[in-house]
Amino acid sequence: AQTVTQSQPEMSVQEAETVTLSCTYDTSESNYYLFWYKQPPSRQMILVIRQEAYKQQNATENRFSVNFQKAAKSFSLKISDSQLGDTAMYFCAFRGRGGGADGLTFGKGTHLIIQP
């Protein structure tokens, strides 16, 4: 079974600063996907960024980028030029690629607060 660990329950930074959220995971699979989801108070989970494990290049989406270290099983999210609207819960998630069962395994989340 897979596990996902987010060791930072809460982080707070000033607007326009850069912040990095940490995530580690454990799996015996070699091919899988990793995700970062954002959950604002409205509760809807919004996909921020996705990384395929077989790709060595780190994914980027505008101000969001990841540092994927497969050997270390580490998958951190960097948010550059942080904005007030980035305030939310952020969840790291794992999805395997085998057998059709592809539900997500989530970490406990990091509450990110962007201060004006």
Next chain:
Amino acid sequence: EAGVAQSPRYKIIEKRQSVAFWCNPISGHATLYWYQQILGQGPKLLIQFQNNGVVDDSQLPKDRFSAERLKGVDSTLKIQPAKLEDSAVYLCASSLSGDRQPQHFGDGTRLSIL
């Protein structure tokens, strides 16, 4: 494109009562998931459907939880009888078939057990 629709948005019941949640996925999405999110935790998968068949229900407490997707479109999740520890947000997600397809989530139903 319309998103994943869930209802009701909130539900309050007493323990030992029954409750049902409804989910309508994005049109054309063959795969549907139900997740349980307890306060302070990440969502946990309860059940995954592919069309009207169950793919994974290994984490569904089958003594009290049931789910169906009879026509392969909308789905209902039921709890009977409810326990205090069932207080949570119940999230529905859907995706197109294929492991490269992202999951799209609804706004969830917040269940409170008194």
